Amino acid sequence: MTLRVSRLAQRVGHSGTMAVDDRMQALRGLGHDIVSLGAGQLDFDTPAPIGEAGARAITSGQTRYTPVAGTAGLRAAVRSKFERDNRLLYAEDEVIVGAGAKNVIFHALLALVDPEDVVIVPVPCWPSYPPMVAIAGGRVVGARLDARRGYKLTVEGLVSAVAEGRGRTRGLILNSPHNPTGAVYSAEEYARIAEVVEGENLWAISDEIYEHLTYDGAFTSFATLPKMRERVVTANGVSKAFAMTGWRLGYAGGPRAVVRAMEALQSHTSGNPSSISQAAAEAALRLSLDGDPALAETRRAMFQAMLQRRELACRELASLPDVHLVRPAGAFYVFADFSRHFGRELSGKKIQGSTDLAEHLLEHAGVATVPGVVFGDDRCLRVSFATSTEELSVALQRIRKALS
Numbered sequence: 536m537t538l539r540v541s542r543l544a545q546r547v548g549h550s551g552t553m554a555v556d557d558r559m560q561a562l563r564g565l566g567h568d569i570v571s572l573g574a575g576q577l578d579f580d581t582p583a584p585i586g587e588a589g590a591r592a593i594t595s596g597q598t599r600y601t602p603v604a605g606t607a608g609l610r611a612a613v614r615s616k617f618e619r620d621n622r623l624l625y626a627e628d629e630v631i632v633g634a635g636a637k638n639v640i641f642h643a644l645l646a647l648v649d650p651e652d653v654v655i656v657p658v659p660c661w662p663s664y665p666p667m668v669a670i671a672g673g674r675v676v677g678a679r680l681d682a683r684r685g686y687k688l689t690v691e692g693l694v695s696a697v698a699e700g701r702g703r704t705r706g707l708i709l710n711s712p713h714n715p716t717g718a719v720y721s722a723e724e725y726a727r728i729a730e731v732v733e734g735e736n737l738w739a740i741s742d743e744i745y746e747h748l749t750y751d752g753a754f755t756s757f758a759t760l761p762k763m764r765e766r767v768v769t770a771n772g773v774s775k776a777f778a779m780t781g782w783r784l785g786y787a788g789g790p791r792a793v794v795r796a797m798e799a800l801q802s803h804t805s806g807n808p809s810s811i812s813q814a815a816a817e818a819a820l821r822l823s824l825d826g827d828p829a830l831a832e833t834r835r836a837m838f839q840a841m842l843q844r845r846e847l848a849c850r851e852l853a854s855l856p857d858v859h860l861v862r863p864a865g866a867f868y869v870f871a872d873f874s875r876h877f878g879r880e881l882s883g884k885k886i887q888g889s890t891d892l893a894e895h896l897l898e899h900a901g902v903a904t905v906p907g908v909v910f911g912d913d914r915c916l917r918v919s920f921a922t923s924t925e926e927l928s929v930a931l932q933r934i935r936k937a938l939s
């Protein structure tokens with residue numbers, strides 16, 4: 536007998552970015568030489584003092600349940616981080632920590648979305664937003680982002696998405712620096728969006744997980760725009776800022792009622808995030824707030840490496856025939872348009888879209904990328920530059936050869 540899974544589970548499916556990773560691991564397991572430009576994480580190790588704080592938590596017995604919203608120490612560090620980096624003042628009960636920004640964003644959506652509510656998601660987008668809205672019972676209206684506008688949501692785009700919601704539009708998900716395009720919103724651009732959010736009486740979730748990977752221009756936290764603090768949940772975490780993806784630790788600040796609802800929901804789902812990861816994240820935030828010289832130097836070196844890698848990735852991809860890209864101002868991805876190669880026959884197979892092309896590159900060039908269709912734009916491939924310049928060079932040469 537085969538058990539039938541729920542309609543919800545059938546609708547949602549597996550995370551597309553993780554599916555690509557699984558396929559790559561399987562091929563590597565069979566002995567294939569694959570260079571991955573698919574990664575959604577930095578290739579650096581977690582800086583030593585942070586790892587040591589985690590190890591100390593284990594040996595000193597910090598291995599029990601903590602308060603659902605996080606330890607007092609970590610929440611205090613999160614509040615100080617928001618104050619120093621973002622000029623956002625949150626009270627103790629206006630911040631929460633969870634098992635990754637992913638988990639925090641999910642609980643924020645569960646706390647904000649009623650059945651049939653419409654949530655606007657600028658597309659292309661991180662692939663988990665639409666399923667999360669669906670699980671919360673809401674409906675997504677995609678606001679199409681245009682490469683000619685630097686993949687940024689415009690006032691016209693937002694207003695027309697609100698209208699598409701036919702009176703049911705309640706919220707908006709923003710993400711800057713943006714996955715997959717690397718777009719970073721300026722304060723002026725966000726101010727124009729904030730006016731619409733205020734005028735249309737919307738809430739917003741601002742996903743700021745790539746904050747510390749902003750290369751060009753200044754980072755702006757959406758909640759700092761006039762009248763936004765009471766409408767916005769700001770989600771962030773230590774995954775990308777401190778090379779801590781495996782620790783699963785994210786946090787959020789927002790209006791008290793929403794954060795308390797998130798806590799109540801979390802108390803029934805994941806409960807508190809790992810006590811060990813909380814100790815490590817507290818150390819990461821505290822050492823960073825205190826200007827610890829060793830950590831500052833490690834992070835500066837990481838940032839410099841990322842700048843170099845971005846140069847290399849952009850230069851090589853832009854020089855490929857018939858490939859177009861918008862230079863990313865943040866995060867660690869280039870979202871490049873390969874659609875002029877669609878319709879070609881490569882290795883005996885006609886390339887119909889981004890999935891075919893990504894498969895071709897994986898199987899015949901030994902390079903893993905993520906097909907744009909996973910993010911809602913089938914013309915592109917997402918190329919991650921969170922890997923060494925040596926690997927990046929090899930992979931980009933292989934792509935060049937595979938397209939010739």
Ligand SMILES: Cc1ncc(COP(=O)(O)O)c(C=O)c1O
Nearest residue numbers: 575635636637661714772774785
């Ligand atoms: C845009 C975006 N938001 C959130 C996350 C999740 O981060 P975390 O590891 O904190 O769950 C990711 C991870 O790739 C991401 O790209």
